[in-house]
Structures are given as C-alpha cells and as structure tokens.
Amino acid sequence: IRSAIRSIHTEKPPARTVFSPLDTFARRHNGPSQSEIKEMLSAIGLKDLDGLTGKTIPDRIRSVRALALDHGFTEKEVLERLKHIASKNKVFKNYIGMGYTDVVVPNVILRNVLENPGWYTQYTPYQPEISQGRLESLLNYQTMVTDLTGMSIANASLLDEGTAAAEAMLMCWSATNRKKSTFFVDENCHPQTIACVQTRAEAFNINVVVGNHRDYDFDSIKGDLAGVIIQYPDTRGSVNDYKGFAEKIHGYGAQVVAATDLMALAMLTPPGEWGADIALGNSQRFGVPLGYGGPHAAFFACKEEHKRRLPGRLVGVSRDTQGNPAYRLALQTREQHIRREKATSNICTAQALLANMASLYAVYHGPSGIKMIAQRIHNMTSIFAEGVRQAGHTIENDQFFDTLTIKVKGGADNLVKKALAAGINVRQFDTETVGVTFDESCNKAELDELIKVFTQDGATVPDLLSVAEKLNISENNSAKVLNDKFVRTSEYMTHKIFNLYHSETEMLRYIYRLQNKDLSLTHSMIPLGSCTMKLNATTEMIPVTWPELGNIHPFAPDNQTEGYQIMLKELRRDLSEITGFDDVSLQPNSGAQGEYAGLRVIRAYHEGRGDNKRNVCLIPVSAHGTNPASAAMAGMDVVPVKCLSNGNLDLADLKAKAAKHSKHLSAFMVTYPSTFGVFEDTVSEACEIIHSNGGQVYMDGANMNAQIGLTSPGHIGADVCHLNLHKTFCIPHGGGGPGMGPIGVKAHLAPYLPGHPVLRTGGDKAIGPISAAPHGSASILPISWAYIKMMGGEGIKSATEIALLNANYMAHRLSKHYKVLFTNANGMCAHEFIVDIRPFNSVGIEAIDIAKRLQDYGFHSPTMSWPVPNTLMIEPTESESKEELDRFCDAMIAIRGEIQEIQNGKQPQEDNILTNAPHTLAVLMKDDEHWKSKSYTRQQAAYPLPYLHRFKLFPSTSRIDDIYGDRNLICSCPPMSDYE
C-alpha cells in the first residue's frame, strides 16, 4: 500500500525551449562553475561526475531511477507560484490564544535580523571567539527570562512550549534520581502541552495524572510524586493563587513547574516569587510572527539547584586568556553527546534566531515599554469583559490577564459561526463556552467588530469607549481587575542593556554591532562536518516573512489554511519521492525530535502488532549523541554495535547482537553515509540482518546531502528516516535554530505518524504529538519547498554530485599534508571527511588549536573531535566554489607548515602560533616587547596568507577559558562594570 501522498499532482513548469526563462537556479546554488568542475575532477584523476559517483557509492545501493520531480522552476516563477498558493490562506483576526497570539513585530528587527543573512546563516556559537554578538544577545534572552519569571537561571531556548513541559517533567523525575514516577498535570494547561507531556511520559513509564490542582487528592500519590505542572495564567485565562499549592507540593518533596507567559509576567507576581521550581513557556509574543505554529523560541528557567540538569544550550560568562570577560556556551559537558543513553533530553538544534528576536524585542521596548504593552492588553481585556457582560454573557474567570472564558448566552456554536463570518477566530471550549485572548496588535476597530459578534442580533452593541469611561480606565488610569496578591511588585529587566536602545537608530546599531562580531556564511565557508552549511538562497528566504504565511494561528481551521495545506502536501510528496518513502510527517522541530518521533513510531508499530517486548535499539558506537539519547527517550535499551578499525560497521558484531536480542530487537539506528563520511557497502546487508531479526531500521538522515538522487533510505532498506531540513534542505541554521526534522516512513509505519489533539494530522493510529504545533515550524517550510521546486530532479541530483566532488577534491588536496581517516576501498570519501590531528598530539597540538588558528585565517573550524576525538571533520557542501575550497585548503596547509615548525623545534610546544590562537586585534597591537618573546611575528599571526589582506573578520576575544566559566557559572548579563 502506497500512501496517497506519493501520487498527488504537483504543478510543473513547461519543458525547456527557446522561450524558457534564464534565471535558472541550480547554477546559482551550486558553487563551482562547469570549468571548475572539470578542473577538480581532473585533479582527482576522474573524467566525469558519473565516474565520481561510481567510485564513491557502492553499486548495489545506487538507485538508477531518476527522481520523479519536475525539472525546476526559476526563481521568479517559484515566488509567483508560492504567492499564488499562499494567497489561498485566509488571514483571520485571532483571539484563539492557547499560547500563540498576533504580534507587532518591530520592523527594525524583522529586516535586520530575520531577513538578514548576517544573522540567519550563522552557526551555533561553538566557536565563541567569533560569536560574541549572538552570545550576547542570547545572554540577554536568558536575563530577560530569568527576570520576568523570577527564577535563578534560564537556558537559551527550547523548541516549543509542549516539549519544554516534557523536559520539565523529566527534570523533576531525574531530580528524584528517577525514583518517583508520578507527574501531575493540571487540566487547565493547554491541551497540546498536556498531550506532549503524555507522549513523552509513556516511554519513561512515568505516570501522568491529569486533574484539577485544586481538588485532586494528592495524598493518594504523594509517595511517588516527582512534580506537578500548572499553568499561569491557565488555559482558560484564570490567574490562580498557587502559593499554598506550591507549599503543599514541596511538602511532598516534589517540584512545581509553571507553564507561563512572559507578557503576563510583566504584570503578575512571577512564579519564582510564589514557589515554582521551574518556569517555561513560549516567547512568541515577544515579536515573533505566528507562522502557523512556528518557529518560536520556548523559554525554560529554573532554580539554582537544578542548573546542571538544565536541558538545551546555556550561554555563560567566562573570561579569555587575556583575562577579559567573554561569553560562551556553558556546561557543554552535560550535553547529550556525553550522556548518550543516560540522557533524559536529546535537544540539540533549538530556536536561537527566534530567541534573538524576542530578546531584541525586549531590548527595544525595555521594561517600561513591555509593561505598557502588557497593561494595554490587560486594559482591553478588562473593558471587553465588561462589554461582554453588558451583552448578556457570563465571564467565567474574574481574575484574568488577557484571556476570558465566556459562557455564551444563546450558545457557543452560533457565536463561533458569526465570528467566522466576520473573519474572526475565537476558541470554542464546548457548546456553551468560548475563549478570547487579546494581544498587542488588537485595535479599537477590531474590538468593535468582536463585541458586535457577541451582541445578540437586534440588540445595541455596547460602546466600548463608554464602557472604558464607566470603568474609569484610560491611558493614565489602568484597569485594576487583579487581586493585589497577583500584582507584580518586583522590578525586572533593570540591567542597562534593556534601557539603552529604544530609538530605531540605536537599535539598528546595536544589531549591527552584534552582527559585526560574528562569522557567518556571508564571510566564508563554514565547513562543518555533519552540519551541511550550504547556501540559504534569498529566493527561498523571502516567503518566510510574507504576512499570508506569517499571520496564521497554528490552530486556525483547515478551511483558512488551504495555501499551507497545498504547500505542505507538495513538500511531503517531494520528500517522500526523495527519500524513497511513502509518507512524511512534518511535525518534528529538529533532527533529534525526528529521531525520537521515528523511534516512537517504530515502537507503536511493534505494539500495534501485539509485539510488546521489543525494546532493544542497536546503535553503532560512532553514532551521533542524539541517537542513543532519543532511543532512551523512546523507552528503548541501547545496545552498542562496534565499528572496525577502518570505521565501518562491524557486521559480525551487528549480526551477533541482532541474533542475541532477536526477541527484543526493536530498531537499529544507522547514519548513512556513516558519521565517518563513508558510503559503507554493507548497509543493505545490515538492514536485512535487522529485518530478519524482526527489527526496524531507523536511518539518521543528517547525511542526506550525500544521497539525494543517487540513492535513498527507502532504496537502501530503511523503514524510517528523519531529514534535517536545516542541513540538506536549505533552512538556515540561524545561529542554533530554527530547524525542522520531518520523518519519512515506509507504508507500514505511516498509520503511526504523530497526531495532534487540536487539529487532525498524522496517521489513523497516530502516536501522540511530538511538537506543540500540528505541523511543527510550518512557516519555514517554504524554504525547503522552494529549494526542491527550483532545483528540480536533475538539479538536486547535481547538488549531491558536487557535494561529493567538493569533498573528494579537498580530501585529495589535504591528504598530501594530513592523514585523512576513513575512505572507501577506492580511496573515496562521501560528502565529508575526517582529518586526523592525533599525530600532532605528541608536540602538544590538539584539534582545538587548529580550530582556533583557523579563525586567524578567517575561517570557522570544521566539526571538532566528533565523531573521533582529536580530529576535524570537513564538509564543504555543493555551494562552495573551487576558489573557496582552495582558500580553505591553503589555510589548512599553511597551518600544517606551522605545526611543522613546532615539530622541528622552531616554535616551542607551548606558546606557539597555534596554542596562542586566535589572535585578536588587542593582542596583535601589543608592543614588540610582547612579540620578541614569541617564536613568530605579528604579521604571521595576523596575515599568514595574502587573501586576508582583502578582508578579514578578526575574532573579538582571545581563547576562552571554559573551565573557569563552568566553575563560576554566570548565565545572565554581568554588570557593566565588569567590562571597564
């Protein structure tokens, strides 16, 4: 049974003729020109690209069938077509709430961050010396969250509120050393939050109890209670007093988690002040468009005592070798690539770009601006509440911030119909009750429309201005609806950074000052193995900020989202075709979420066949840390499979382990080409072994950029696979997110694809939701959609070929100077390759020294010490030109010469040009005194190769001391005096 998605019709451009437009895309996307391709082929002794793939990819897995994609729209055509599709969306005025509201995006942030490749093409700030700008901005984010929630420490974003709640549950559980396994969820949390928590709990055998925090009999579970989550204000808008409740829960030795709303906290006593241990939520309403569900940054904050359990990335303050304060990612050691199968979280890619938008929104408005916005929302809600009462309805929650639950005289169905007819979305609870949530964007005319909807036909429409007057609410006299105990008295965002840049000019310069410190794809290649830092083309990016795509609520009914449905279906179809699968779920928000979703689907499949005992997951030791973490989170026992010394999978070991665990074998996770960058020719055999032992094959699609058009997971024999759209399919990395990790599956797994409690999605036997929004971060999917549409079948295959060519060309050049690890029998690597640094350890040089020295050459380091410690893994992608590849090779070769000087004793093993790297301007401008003590000159330090004179981004700090920072953990903005 093929799923219907494979056969949907997608429009194709006409065949090429003399009339065909010339703005074809593939030649713009691929870096090398035709003549460069020839040069590179001949350098590695090959005649043509076919020869290259022939020597690189095992015959038996090569797929001969051409991809059934069209042959490529031009840039102009694809935008016209998408505009046409997007215009089928209907942009309604939203009062749905549920964690998502309309916003007023400051245009200075929209244009200069979200639409600016200087920001969106940055990588995760693992090289802090060339990332101080975004690290500062993320630190601002953490500070803002810490301040508003009243907690001690916050991370730099999570994927969404639903998964943040699931992370919180696991934090509570692990705080009991996994001894107490009951987690209470208040029924007045958002439904998608409850569902995400439930999905996650299952695999850990955590017992989720949903109930009302007021009347639930906690004594019945107190012995096993790890924690509780309540929402503040709750999903029906009530602002509840949780102080006593928190005390009670603490009395049981359990944790209190508050799902909350940053805007509300500008007015309400923060969770940290009434006893919450963890606070989380969505920061979307701080200036990030709805986007039909995302991308948005979730926030996550906790008390000091939990800081080493914080999931996700955390920016901290440390110091550099010159003793200056400097930012970097803190506590990296607790990340999943260390904990692996002991992890409770697999979060890797998060939502950095959106966290930056939210933090800049806070910087732009400042505490008093945020307060005014919150107050205005509250004023309008208060006035509207009175209007609604005048219209004869009943407000069910008398303590509210922005949300009213309204018992509708005459019934909810009619009202909702009337609202829809007026272009308005409200939330319907049941036949009697609706909810309305107000936001920053609402204006008087819209409120008048809304109150009209609430007015019985023929009755006079309440005049909201009079209502306001009656209530004595004015610009100078705010609504005073809230009970005193809820009114926030503590200050927030008092740090100078939130009180400086309130004019557009200052804001613009602040954004540029940050940007100008950071290396991005606008500067040079970022050859990160496994991360595929390819071109994020402008034409792909343009639709992301179209209002037709941006202003859609994730829970807008399907008949308002026809445009999205078309686009999503076409994307699912094209991704199915590319992966050789039968259906695709677009829900997971990152690669790691895809892994987790895929494994849960496999588990459900086994269970669906009554096969309840399959819980072993075989994973090669070379796998990415998210693999074992995801397996653990899916409730599986991880059994490692060995690798041979040539890097290949140890097939004998696999066979043995599969046989040994045959009865319990659930899945095998494999990355292909391997994380070592090789197309192993045993992969199909491995799949057969697994299948014959009753297991399913999960393919980690991080390396899809080496497969497309030449082979596919489906063709190879996998059952499910995730795709990092932010790698292979051109969604930019955004400095650490957003990403998207959809999964493709064979037909037998399709019924289990994840569902959603609010909008129907996924298969007939859908597992619970993996993400808060039905289609994940829907508003960035046009990027991948447009990429595929513009490349077409041939173009996208050519990208793969050139990715292989670029990598092999570099490996060829570098192999004369470095040991290149792991190639196939023909000496070929896949789309990436590993350079061994261990031979230099004897003279004190480690991979990190080369990484830092590369900054002096104007480059971002390749992936460092993964998958093999003390190596560098290089992935050029197809988008880099030969000139750029050569420039990078020249740099690596020059560094090899520098290492030779150490080996020759010309430079000492300590205090040499590598160990002292990177060299900042401050260091470079030290007097000769300094340089006399060095075994190299200032010029060598600064301009080791001539191209650097053309342009160079200098690192803004010297090498940063990670250990110092982790010992003295500071994760919010330090006082300005530290910088003087």
Added chain:
Amino acid sequence: IRSAIRSIHTEKPPARTVFSPLDTFARRHNGPSQSEIKEMLSAIGLKDLDGLTGKTIPDRIRSVRALALDHGFTEKEVLERLKHIASKNKVFKNYIGMGYTDVVVPNVILRNVLENPGWYTQYTPYQPEISQGRLESLLNYQTMVTDLTGMSIANASLLDEGTAAAEAMLMCWSATNRKKSTFFVDENCHPQTIACVQTRAEAFNINVVVGNHRDYDFDSIKGDLAGVIIQYPDTRGSVNDYKGFAEKIHGYGAQVVAATDLMALAMLTPPGEWGADIALGNSQRFGVPLGYGGPHAAFFACKEEHKRRLPGRLVGVSRDTQGNPAYRLALQTREQHIRREKATSNICTAQALLANMASLYAVYHGPSGIKMIAQRIHNMTSIFAEGVRQAGHTIENDQFFDTLTIKVKGGADNLVKKALAAGINVRQFDTETVGVTFDESCNKAELDELIKVFTQDGATVPDLLSVAEKLNISENNSAKVLNDKFVRTSEYMTHKIFNLYHSETEMLRYIYRLQNKDLSLTHSMIPLGSCTMKLNATTEMIPVTWPELGNIHPFAPDNQTEGYQIMLKELRRDLSEITGFDDVSLQPNSGAQGEYAGLRVIRAYHEGRGDNKRNVCLIPVSAHGTNPASAAMAGMDVVPVKCLSNGNLDLADLKAKAAKHSKHLSAFMVTYPSTFGVFEDTVSEACEIIHSNGGQVYMDGANMNAQIGLTSPGHIGADVCHLNLHKTFCIPHGGGGPGMGPIGVKAHLAPYLPGHPVLRTGGDKAIGPISAAPHGSASILPISWAYIKMMGGEGIKSATEIALLNANYMAHRLSKHYKVLFTNANGMCAHEFIVDIRPFNSVGIEAIDIAKRLQDYGFHSPTMSWPVPNTLMIEPTESESKEELDRFCDAMIAIRGEIQEIQNGKQPQEDNILTNAPHTLAVLMKDDEHWKSKSYTRQQAAYPLPYLHRFKLFPSTSRIDDIYGDRNLICSCPPMSDYE
C-alpha cells in the same frame, strides 16, 4: 487662489484613547529619550523646548499655527494603509519600452543591497578610506558602461536618461567654447528625451533642431552645429547604421551623441566603434525595478578628450600614502561647487545605489550571462515579429533588437483596447501603429497572450513554437536577424571582476565584503552639515520593494496607477502644508534639479506676465554651489550678495543690488536657516526687498529640517522652494543617491509647474519636463509619505525641536574646545553649526586632518570646508541619541587635545597623529621600529578612546593621494596585478 491640493482629504487615525496602539513612531525616530532631552536642555541652561526655539528662531518668523497634519499613524497602521492604497495599482504586463522595461531582479541583490541599511544609508564616498566598498562597485559600473558602449570613460551615474541627454548637449556646446549653439535631435529619440533636451536648451539659448537624421539638411546649420543626438536602437526599435552619419557630423566639427541601451549593446556594434563621442542611457534594465519611473541610474560615457568635462561623479584609481592602489572620487575640482555660475551642470546627488545594483547585476551575470539574456530577448522579438506578420500586420523596422513598430491591420485603437482588456500595455504611436518592446522577464505564456491580442477575432492564433521552429531559432541556434555590420564582434566585461561571482554564495560574500569596508549609519552618526543624515526607518523603506509599487511602468495610463495617484496627491498635500505653499511638483530627482525647476518656473512666471527682461539672480556668496550653477542653467545672470563678518546676509548690499537690478531682477536664492547654520532675523525683510523690486524669492530647502512645524518658507515669504526629500524626509542617501527634490510654490507659480510630453502633469502653463519620468523617482516617495504620516503634525515638529536641541547641545560642549562660528544674538545655532579649524593652520593642521583622524575614532567627518574653507560643519539631526552626540563630542575633544600636543611641540607639525591619519590595520601592525619614529603610540593611534574597544570599523586604506589620481586618471577597473 489656493490650489486644490491643499484641501484634499487625507485619512486620519482616530484620536488617542486607551485603545490606541503603542507602536507610535516619533519616539523611535527621535534619538534622545525624555530624560536625555531634559539633561541636554539643562546643560545649555534652558528649561524646555519652547525656550530653545524661542532663543533660536526669530519671533517674527515663527509660525504659531499648528501643522494641519494628522497626529500620526503607527508603524503597523501606516503599512496596512499603504498596502491598501498600493493595491489599487494595476500591475499590467508592459511592452511599452521607451527606455523602461520589466526586469528580473536577482533576489540576492534585492535583499542585500536595496533592502540593506548597510548599503542604503551610506553617504556619498567623499571619505574614500571608509568607502572603498562602494567605490569599487561604482568603478565596476563605470567599467561595465565603458566596455558595453565602447567609449573611453564613464561616470558613476546621472539622474535619468533625459537629463543625461541634456548634459550631453551642454558638453557638446561647451566643447565649442560655447561658440556653436545649434544642437540637432533626431526625431526618433524617446519623446521624453527630446523634451528634456528642449527644456534645458531654452535657457542657454541653444537652438534645438528636431528632425530626421537621414534627410535633414545639415549643410543649413553646419556653421553653428555643436552636436547631434541620435538613438541606438531608436525609439521605434530600428537599429540604424550611423557610421557614415557620424563621419559627416564630425566633418562639421560637431559631436555625435548616442542615446543607447546597455542590453542591446551586448549584441550590437557599440557606439564607440561607429564614431559616437558620447554615449548615454538608462541602466534600469540591469536589474532595477520600474518603480513608475525611478529611481534608476542613467549612464554617461565619452571619449578621452572630453573627460574633464564629464558631469557628475567619477570614481578613479589613485594610491594611498603607503603606495597601495585605492579608489576615490576623481576630478572633484571640476564639480559645480568650484565652477559655480560658470557651470553647465548642477548635478550633485545622483543614483549611486541603483548604479551599484546595475553593476552587481553585471557582476552576477558576467559577460556570457548578459549575452544570453540579450540574445534571448532578441530571439523572442524575432519570433514575435514573424508571428505578427503571420497575423497579417506589418513590421516597420526590419533591423531591430527588442522593439517592433507594427502597422496594425484593423487599426491601432482597437488593438490597444484589446491589449488593455488582457492586462497588457503596448505603446501606441498613432491610429495605425503600435510598438512592443520585449525584455528579460517575458515568458512563453505572456507571449501567447500578446500574440492573441494581435490576432484578428476568429482567426487562428499563430503558434509561436512552430514559428520558432520555422525560423530555426532554438536555444542552441539564435535568431540571425541583424545585418552583419550591426553584430558586435568586440569583447566586453573581460575584467576578472565580471567573471568570478556567478554563484549566489560568491555573490553574497562579494556584496558583504564590499559592505564591510564602508561606514554607514549602521555604525555611527554621520554628522554632515547640510546633508541631514537622519534615520531612514525600516517601516518607511519596506514599501519601496513592494511589487505593487515596483512593477509599474512610468507611462502606464492613469487608470492603472490609482494607488500611486492617491499617494502622490497626499504627499503633495502634506508637503504643501509643511512648506506653507499651495502646490508641489514631485518631478525633480534631486535638490539641484529642484533648484533648476524652481528657477525655470520663476522665469516662466515673469515671461507669462510679459516681463521678458528679468534675468538677474541674486545669490549670497555663502550659497551652495548648486545655486549659482542652477541659476546659470536657468539662463540667469548671477549677481553675488555679500555676507557680513558674522555670517549674516549683508542686507544693505542686498538692498543696493536689488535696487540696481530692479528692472532685471528675476530671483533671489536664499538658504534658510543660512548655510552657516543660523536663523537670520532679516530673512523676511530680505524677501520684502526682493518682492518690492519685482523679483521672486527662491528658497533652498536643504535646511528644512530646522524649520518644520516652527516656521515655513511660505510663512517667511518665499515663493518657491525645493525640498531634499533625501535629507529632511528620510529618503536614504544610498551612497550618493537616489534623492528627490520636489518644489513647492505659491499659487501664482503653480500654473508653471513642470509638465511632461507623455503623461499629463504639472500646471496649465507648464514648463517643459525637468526629468524623464512624470513623477521623478516615484517609487521612493512612499518613504517620505510614510515619514510624515507616522510623525504627524506634533511628531514632525518635535523632530525639528530636537534637531535644534541636538545641535545646540553639541555646539555648547564643543565651544569650550573649538571656536564655533556664526550663532545668533542669543548664541544659538540652528540645526547645524560650524567649527573653525583655521586657528590650527599655523601648526599645519587643516580640516582634512581632523576629518581623517575622526575615522580613527570610528566616525565619518562632518562637512569639510564648506561653506567656509577649513572648517567643519556639524549636523547631528534629531535621530541621534545623547549618548551618540557625547561620543562624537568626546572624539572631537580628544582630537583637540592631540592638536594641543602639536601646539605644545610634543608632536611635530609634520608626521603627527593627525597628519598620519587615518591609521589602517596594516600601519597599526607595523613593528615598533615604525612607532619609535612617531611621537605617539600605536595604542593612541588605534584606540584613543575606550568606546572603540567595543567596536571599531578600521579604514581600509591610508590617506589617499587625490592629486596623483587626477594626474594619472584611471576610471575603470585596474588589472588585478596592481593589487598583488
């Protein structure tokens, strides 16, 4: 009689209430916060802003009436409203041609140049050391133009093709030492070109003869013939052989000017090869949107022998003090601020940003890409020609590139009607004939639509694919319609720069590499006196690239441009209100064009009353160079008026001169506040003097930023005034354009406002057109429209007050360290002030040394040596915060300390920290050897103040040698070897 424009209704947002949205704009536009305003006031000993204006502006000219503008839309509202208005435009498919075509804008250029404040907020590159990026790009532009036209030298853009043709005429005239005054214009030039030439000729008493170059009897005019202009291909699409004609004209000792088309020249023998002396045209079709007429960059190229007469800005290659090649504006000495009333050109602001777009388009496509585009256009034209013949019509021009003149069977009227009904614009010549012009954007579906229009009802529509086959035209076999002698054989764009960056990644990095060398408003304040470098807000900029505004042909009929009409009318209304005038013409493309237009209107007014002898224009010696140049171009005799030693106008001299020239007095030009930055209290008196002697008062509106809401030209007594929308009304400077210089007039002058030969515009007795397009650069007018709409009456007045406050605060701080020239009796300056550098000349320090040293402090210099030699004129604008003002003052004060060291003998008069400025990284990283010979340290040179450690843009070259460059003039890309 008040003109109707003053009373049109413009929509207003509702009054502020508790419901009012919070994204108000004025507080974002104005730099200082309320508390900073208080601090600054108190620093200068004032209580409030009223006190400030009271002491600054003479009572008798202060206007008490509040501006009748609305009170300001929010950012969100203004975009919604403009979207609504713009959507009333109908975007038709255009085949009108006439120098304007649809385009395929490369999105990588659109987003990263036109939508990027790093590019659009740059100033004219007068400080070359921090402008090498855009200078390189403009040099590429010149090289591209030189190559494609086959001429020797090209400038860096002019305003439009019409004015470029007028400039060419004057160049021919001045090549005869103004002895020969007949200029022949071929009748097959574009009508707007002919009209612009005629307008310009009048005032110089040049005799313009319009005729057919083939049959005109040149012997009859040969004794007086200065030059001829023909078009290639001509306006009816014919490619003519002008070789013999050029020889004939040269035989008369006259020049041959070719109006031409860069795209056509990719295929046609270039003008330089058949004898043209000057070539010009519009570069719009190189990737710049139509924009209802602009902005676009006109190009202008000529033979070597005319190079010192080239109008406009010219980028040249020189070298810096370290001997490295470096770009800068060449031959500045021939600019109008030197020639003044002897000028034949007043061009100042040009079209740098659009020239950069066009040059990057050329870099992106390269010569073979451009050739392919041109060939495709030609193929389609050839195929279409045959299709049209098959449909029974007659093609009148058998040698064509992209344009067909078609005699229509059945008459043109019907055809045009049918076309319009199908959403298509063609050009109608007369009742029998239409023209169609093809462009890069046309596709098969559109051609099919068009051929349908040309098919008689009921007849079979020619199948263009079959036509192509019949003609044997395919992707691999191009149309061969052109006579061999027209086929270009010479190469072009062979320089490496056009052959490197053809992938998007490479293009993106090239754009950023250029940008990262240049200082713009994204870095720091650019306190250029007279230039008003204020915030160009994102919300104002966003509509500029909306397709509803961008894709409209300048000659689209009015019923397709309702949106534009509404916006233009509202802008005219608001500008009338602000200036105190009765009507406004939006035609002039720059301040200087406004001056010229205004003076021509005055002249027409006098003549309209039979007063033919009024040709004297009084101009204060302090006036900007464009003033006398414009007066000369308007055919007036310039009589200078003295200034007093306090900078004020010498009223006695004015009185005397006015009386003396009473019978011939045409106009008085006055800048207010004066170019010295002072509100003179004699201005009204001066106006009365002029009026009582029969003259008209022309106010140069460059300093309007000091007037708005507090007084106005109309209130003061002027009759006409131009507004530099690119100063006061937020159109960004774009690195030297685009700009807009509309003029406001009193009712008696309104009938004379400029008209246009193609679309009706201007008054009943309109003078000829000043610009090629009816409404100038219409697509940037939303910027000013939105600015006014968002600021509202009160906001825009507050901007003025803060501009005055900022200037006076700075003057106050700096006056303790420098002599501040020219204040009023209360010691107050207007919105700008002049700092005297002459006291330091005795120790060898000139204004330029401080300008260059300011680069070391991260700042762009204020206006240098204008209006007073060896001074700096500082204009902060209202958009700068107190912090930024203080930072700049700190820098100036620190420099004063450095000068003191020279005065004290601590640093020598030569070779000191100022004369060696700016200090590049290359210099700063020289060994101590170098620094030992200096009287200051490396640290002092690089980081004289602590804020520089936060971020600093280092100049990319040392000080540039202008004289060397002018002596060895090179104005196209030098060979790469020069850089090695």
